[in-house]
Amino acid sequence: MRIVLLRDLKLAMRVGGGFGLAIMFFLILVVLVPFGIGPDAALLSAISPGILWIGALLACLLSLDRIFSLDYEDGTLDHLAIAPLPLESVVLAKATAHWLTTGLPLGLISPLLGLMLGLPIEGYLWLVLSLVLGTPALSVIGTFGAALTLGLKRGGLLLSVLVLPLYGPTLIFGAEVARRGSAGIELQTPLLMLLGLSFGVMAILPFASAAVLRINLR
Amino acid sequence: MVLSVLDLCVSRSSQVLLANVSFELAAGQALILKGPNGLGKTTLLRAITGLQPALSGQIIAGEDSFAYAAHADGVKPSLTVAENLQFWADIFDNQDISSALSAFDLNELKSRFAGMLSAGQKRRLGLARMLITNRPVWVLDEPSVSLDKASITQLEEVIKQHLQNGGAALIVTHGHLDLGSSCRTLSLDRYKFNRGVYDDAEAFL
Amino acid sequence: MSLWEYANPVKFLNLSTRALPWVSALSVICLIVGLIWGFFFTPDDYRMGSTVKIIYIHVPAALMAINSWFMMLVASLIWLIRRHHVSALAAKAAAPVGLVMTLIALITGAIWGQPMWGTWWAWDPRLTSFLILFQFYIGYLALWKSIENPDSAADLTSILCIVGSVFAVLSRYAVNFWNQGLHQGASLSLDKEKNVADVFYQPLLLSIAGFVFLFLTLVLIGTRSEIRIRRASVIAARKLLL
Amino acid sequence: MTIELGKYASFVLSAYAITIVLLALLIIYVFWHNSKSKALLKNAELNKDA
Numbered sequence: 001m002r003i004v005l006l007r008d009l010k011l012a013m014r015v016g017g018g019f020g021l022a023i024m025f026f027l028i029l030v031v032l033v034p035f036g037i038g039p040d041a042a043l044l045s046a047i048s049p050g051i052l053w054i055g056a057l058l059a060c061l062l063s064l065d066r067i068f069s070l071d072y073e074d075g076t077l078d079h080l081a082i083a084p085l086p087l088e089s090v091v092l093a094k095a096t097a098h099w100l101t102t103g104l105p106l107g108l109i110s111p112l113l114g115l116m117l118g119l120p121i122e123g124y125l126w127l128v129l130s131l132v133l134g135t136p137a138l139s140v141i142g143t144f145g146a147a148l149t150l151g152l153k154r155g156g157l158l159l160s161v162l163v164l165p166l167y168g169p170t171l172i173f174g175a176e177v178a179r180r181g182s183a184g185i186e187l188q189t190p191l192l193m194l195l196g197l198s199f200g201v202m203a204i205l206p207f208a209s210a211a212v213l214r215i216n217l218r
Numbered sequence: 219m220v221l222s223v224l225d226l227c228v229s230r231s232s233q234v235l236l237a238n239v240s241f242e243l244a245a246g247q248a249l250i251l252k253g254p255n256g257l258g259k260t261t262l263l264r265a266i267t268g269l270q271p272a273l274s275g276q277i278i279a280g281e282d283s284f285a286y287a288a289h290a291d292g293v294k295p296s297l298t299v300a301e302n303l304q305f306w307a308d309i310f311d312n313q314d315i316s317s318a319l320s321a322f323d324l325n326e327l328k329s330r331f332a333g334m335l336s337a338g339q340k341r342r343l344g345l346a347r348m349l350i351t352n353r354p355v356w357v358l359d360e361p362s363v364s365l366d367k368a369s370i371t372q373l374e375e376v377i378k379q380h381l382q383n384g385g386a387a388l389i390v391t392h393g394h395l396d397l398g399s400s401c402r403t404l405s406l407d408r409y410k411f412n413r414g415v416y417d418d419a420e421a422f423l
Numbered sequence: 424m425s426l427w428e429y430a431n432p433v434k435f436l437n438l439s440t441r442a443l444p445w446v447s448a449l450s451v452i453c454l455i456v457g458l459i460w461g462f463f464f465t466p467d468d469y470r471m472g473s474t475v476k477i478i479y480i481h482v483p484a485a486l487m488a489i490n491s492w493f494m495m496l497v498a499s500l501i502w503l504i505r506r507h508h509v510s511a512l513a514a515k516a517a518a519p520v521g522l523v524m525t526l527i528a529l530i531t532g533a534i535w536g537q538p539m540w541g542t543w544w545a546w547d548p549r550l551t552s553f554l555i556l557f558q559f560y561i562g563y564l565a566l567w568k569s570i571e572n573p574d575s576a577a578d579l580t581s582i583l584c585i586v587g588s589v590f591a592v593l594s595r596y597a598v599n600f601w602n603q604g605l606h607q608g609a610s611l612s613l614d615k616e617k618n619v620a621d622v623f624y625q626p627l628l629l630s631i632a633g634f635v636f637l638f639l640t641l642v643l644i645g646t647r648s649e650i651r652i653r654r655a656s657v658i659a660a661r662k663l664l665l
Numbered sequence: 666m667t668i669e670l671g672k673y674a675s676f677v678l679s680a681y682a683i684t685i686v687l688l689a690l691l692i693i694y695v696f697w698h699n700s701k702s703k704a705l706l707k708n709a710e711l712n713k714d715a
Contacts (some may be wrong), residue, residue: 003308007297014296075290079347082267082286083309144586148579152569159567162583165558166590169597176601191602197593208586215578218270231572233660421508422432422654462681465670474673480684495712527684533682538673637688641695647693648702655702655709 001089008097011070019105022059026106029055029154030113041118048091048117049127049178055113056106057138061163063102064142064148065156067094070128072150081217087210088097092107095136095143095206102112103135126181130194132215134174136200146164147212220245220283220386221266221355226275227411228265229260233271236262237411241404243355248377248387248397253406259390260288262406263357266388285351288359295333299324299343302332310351314354318349321376337364345373349380352376356380356387362395370395435509446643450636457630465623477535479627483634484527488556491521491638495563496588499581509646510579512653514565514584516645520638522560529553532606538610548599555594559587573653 032042033051044051071077080090104114110131111124119127145163149155173194180187221243228236235258253259258270264270266277267284268269293302303315319325322342329334348356350367356377362370374396377387381400389395461479470474498514501507531552538542544550566583570576 003305007294007305011294011296012303053505071292073290074294075288075293076294078269078286078288078290079292079306080309082270082284083351084282085309100318148566148583149388149569154569158565158569161558162562165555165562165594166586168555169590169593172597172601193597204587206587208582212579212582215575215582218575231574422650422657457667458681472671472673473677476677477680482682484684487696519694520691527687530683530687531680534676534683537676641691644692644695651702652707655705658709658713661713 001085001093004085004090005097006094008094009100012097012101019101022063022102022129023105023109024089025062026055026059026109027113029058030050032118033117045118045120048114048119049061049123049182050175051117052110052113052119052127053131053134053171053175054134055180055208056103056110057167059106060098060102060135060142061160061167064146064163065096065159067098067143067146068150070147072216077213077217081214087213088206091143091147091206091209091213092140092202095140095202098143099136099139103139107131107135120184122184123178123182126187127178130174130181130191133191133198134177134194137170137194137201138167140201140209144205144209144212147209147216150213150216170194173197219243221245221277221279221388223266224276224278224306226265226277227273228260228261230258231275232262232416234411236406236409239267239275239406239409243388245354245384245386246250246400248381248401250387250395250401250403251388251390251406252403253410253422255308257372257410259406260359263288263359267357270422279355283353283355284357285348285353286357286359286376287344287348287361289363291340292347293332293335293340293343295331295396296327298331299335300328302343303346306347306350309362311351312350314351315350322346322372338366338369341365342372344368345376349376354385354388356385358387358389358391358393362391362393381389392419431529431653432508432512436650439647443640443643446636447640449514449641450633452633453629453636454633457626457628457633461630465574465626466602468623472538474535474538475623477531478623479529481528482627483537483631484524484531485553486631487634487638488525488528490635491524492556492584492588492591493515494561495521495584496644497585502577503581503585504623508577508653509544509650511581512649513589513642513646514581515577516649517638518560518564518567518644520645522564524634524638525557525560527554529557546601546602548595551598551602552591552595555598556591559591565586573627573656637650 003196007088030051033055053124068077071080081087107128110127112121114124114127140161143159143164145159148162149159152158173190177187180190219242222247223242224240226236226239227241239262241249251259252263255284261270263286265272266279267286268277269286292306294305295312297305300315300319303318307313307315319328322345324342324346326332327339332340335343341361345361347359348358361373370393377389377395377397380387381397387397395401425631458479462476465476467473495514498510498517501516502511529550533544536545536547536550540547563580563583566580567576570579633662
């Protein structure tokens with residue numbers, strides 16, 4: 001699994017511009033929000049945890065269809081399916097590579113954008129923590145969606161329609177942790193739910209994704 | 219027997235293409251499958267390697283014994299030739315990529331990006347990957363496509379070498395491959411299925 | 424004649440021809456009697472006034488929305504495990520019915536809530552989870568439509584249905600956690616002793632029966648059409664070969 | 666027997682109206698789909714031998 005992960009990261013650095021793309025999108029989106037909602041600082045500060053979480057979620061969503069499409073077209077997936085390593089570990093490697101190039105950088109850069117939206121001071125730690133702990137779930141669920149829409153002509157749109165409802169719980173718990181963090185309220189329950197969700201999804205969904213991949217490779 | 223196939227039936231999108239295909243392949247032997255396009259040769263190869271479930275019939279072969287090379291050869295343009303091969307070497311945990319490089323004389327192209335290779339060189343890199351897997355049964359789908367004369371003889375040499383040290387090869391090709399005495403040809407025409415739909419879609423009739 | 428006999432499409436077609444008139448008759452009777460009885464012959468609720476009459480369409484539709492997804496889940500599992508075409512096609516036929524039932528539950532829920540909550544749409548956990556269920560139906564149908572090969576379409580949609588069910592339950596609790604409920608307690612929950620007053624109870628049961636039979640009728644007809652479409656494509660495939 | 670719906674009459678009536686319309690659309694769709702499948706099958710079987 002490590003092998004596939006390292007190669008994907010090398011490829012992402014050389015071709016996809018690494019995580020720059022996801023961060024740029026996140027930045028542009030967060031800048032757009034005040035344009036839409038108006039510069040009223042109090043309002044922006046109140047909704048900033050939610051905005052930052054939605055921004056990270058959309059940035060993850062947009063980079064999902066690249067997870068398998070390259071390897072599908074040039075036959076690498078066929079060869080990996082025959083290789084001695086289980087397809088589940090290939091799926092997990094792909095999800096991790098996606099997380100390392102989107103979810104993680106977004107989480108680390110989010111304080112900068114929190115500044116722009118006037119996020120309360122005590123919120124920064126929880127914002128980063130909730131994003132770093134929540135985005136793995138977004139990547140693993142997204143990988144499932146990417147496997148489902150592999151090889152379909154206008155798969156991109158279908159991918160969003162399939163994946164967004166699945167993102168619901170992660171967004172609710174993640175944004176709740178960030179919001180309670182910035183308001184200084186006790187946030188143990190949503191944090192535990194977010195962790196449970198992330199690890200639960202990581203443990204179970206790769207099997208479904210691998211099964212879907214096998215079907216799509218027929 | 220390195221590989222034996224008994225009454226294999228293969229379909230594509232619920233349409234049966236080949237039925238009751240049977241043949242055997244011993245170590246050191248090569249078998250060339252002939253037949254018109256669209257007959258289902260690629261589907262048959264994918265079924266044998268396990269990429270695609272066959273409808274019925276048996277495929278008896280050792281565990282993890284197939285190495286598959288098709289049109290799409292899994293070459294990453296943004297990686298160098300050596301990096302491409304090293305990736306597959308790690309996957310099949312065989313550390314020695316130099317023999318594969320020299321077999322297809324890709325040594326001097328080692329650090330060039332695969333994207334810059336010509337079609338023929340790219341093909342040779344895809345086939346070099348077969349050596350890396352060091353798996354007994356090679357399944358080749360049109361290996362000689364876009365190869366020039368010199369590369370084809372090189373390909374024949376490598377396959378013969380593989381056969382000598384106990385490997386086997388199942389090849390689908392239109393062109394002529396001279397692989398010496400231990401090579402048989404099998405025409406798939408007689409397995410063509412035309413009595414209608416056979417697979418579980420039959421339940422709808 | 425085990426249950427799995429009906430899994431053979433041709434047998435299913437003959438068998439459902441006999442069952443169809445009964446089911447559709449039952450659904451018409453139950454619906455008409457249940458709704459008329461509930462609409463005309465039940466008193467107003469002291470608190471909700473006449474809006475309580477919406478219960479006769481909101482509750483059955485909500486129940487059917489959830490049960491048809493559950494039925495699709497069971498059918499998907501049967502398809503994945505026993506490879507019976509009829510169950511995969513039944514799941515495909517049930518999806519639009521479930522979708523419309525969810526839509527009805529949403530709209531009638533919103534209308535019913537308006538006088539009480541004062542707004543047309545309240546982010547109440549139960550209404551919101553129907554909104555999420557609605558999205559799952561949309562995704563499920565979209566996936567069916569976008570895959571050509573019928574067999575892999577059945578496989579992929581079955582897996583989506585299973586994964587979707589897990590996330591639907593997750594969303595149900597996430598939404599509950601996210602906004603404390605405005606919704607009236609479960610009118611029909613089995614654990615509570617005092618359900619809705621008896622005078623409302625009988626017509627409600629009858630209209631639920633009506634909705635269930637309507638669902639069965641529509642799914643039976645839908646499955647039959649899916650089988651015919653598949654049969655036509657199989658015949659065309661065979662003709663192509665000769 | 667006329668029924669006194671009180672001030673919420675418009676809500677109750679609109680809820681019932683919308684439900685009936687949606688159910689009617691669903692039923693029409695199912696029957697349309699059914700007849701389309703019948704036609705598809707008939708002409709598939711018709712030119713099966715042609």
